[in-house]
Amino acid sequence: MVERVRAWAPDVPLVREVFHATMTGHAYPAHTHDTWTVLLVDEGCVTYDLDRHPRTSPQRRVSLLPPHVAHDGRSARDGLGFRKRVLYLEADWLPPTMTGRAVDQPVVPRARGLVEELHAVLDGPADAWQSESLLLGLRDVVLRHDAGADASDAPSAGALRDLLDAHVTDGLSLEEAGRLLGRSPAHLARTFTQTYGIAPHRYLVGRRVDTARRLLLRGTSVAETAVEAGFWDQAHLTRHFRRTVGTTPARFASGR
Structure with a gap:
């Protein structure tokens, strides 16, 4: 490549x-x-x-x-x-x-x-x-x-998305989300995927990659970014970052 x-x-x-x-x-x-x-x-x-x-x-x-x-x-x-x-x-x-x-x-x-x-x-x-x-x-x-089209989300999918957005770095299991929202984890995962076209875990990874992009552009080191964005370690960040963005965190940061 x-x-x-x-x-x-x-x-x-x-x-x-x-x-x-x-x-x-x-x-x-x-x-x-x-x-x-x-x-x-x-x-x-x-x-x-x-x-x-x-x-x-x-x-x-x-x-x-x-x-x-x-x-x-x-x-x-x-x-x-x-x-x-x-x-x-x-x-x-x-x-x-x-x-x-x-x-x-x-x-x-x-x-x-x-x-x-x-x-x-x-x-x-x-x-x-x-x-x-x-x-x-x-x-x-x-x-x-615009022709005036509107869009609506399934309430449970929207509620789960709000929870995931509030727990980007610390994470939130579907079990925990289910207890908070009064829905089964399977129902939440199915509804979320049907509504947004992406599985909840992949959505959360995407939010963490977005957080990593912002940190890297501020000059935060790759190692510190991995921790602050919610990844296990630098290798975990690099694997998901390259898969999503098309380049490594280090090369992304060097283009600032």
Whole structure:
């Protein structure tokens, strides 16, 4: 696998992380983020399953992936890689009602120019005002594209997700969750997987990887990050981090 990765956390409201990557041969496993993912493919073509529905992000097009919805990713062309730029934006950047629309139609027309300009601003010394203006403009483009679709979660799945989010680093067993929610562990696991398209344990790993990304971008060592993010040790972090992000924690941190 050939890879080039840059990642940083700009001091800009609503922007959690900027991630640039060139990948050849890497396939992302199913995972989720607690952010909106704004994906721009510069070269190649990316195919992925979003909430168990096959989707494609063509070259030079912007795709929008909602928070807490499972997705994977790979090159659409065997033997060829792709180059992408990604913005991870806070969950309150868009209203929750946009989730269903983004799952059904993730490619957003007329958004590339704004996203290109936003990346150009974030690639230098952070200009918070200009970034905020561009993000508001991009938000307007997305909302105009919205057809008013709504989304609803099974109550027990949503309650379990809230519990997992509250116990990212210390963890929470399904037995404990079942006692707290008055549901059987089997029922919770089944409902969660049906609702979000990802098993609870894989969801929790994804949240821990997201926590590790933030710590690494702040300059925390890989060993300390493993402990603070809830992994057993550095090797455990590296295995899951590489599987999810496509690179090791050390190489991710070196691109800050």
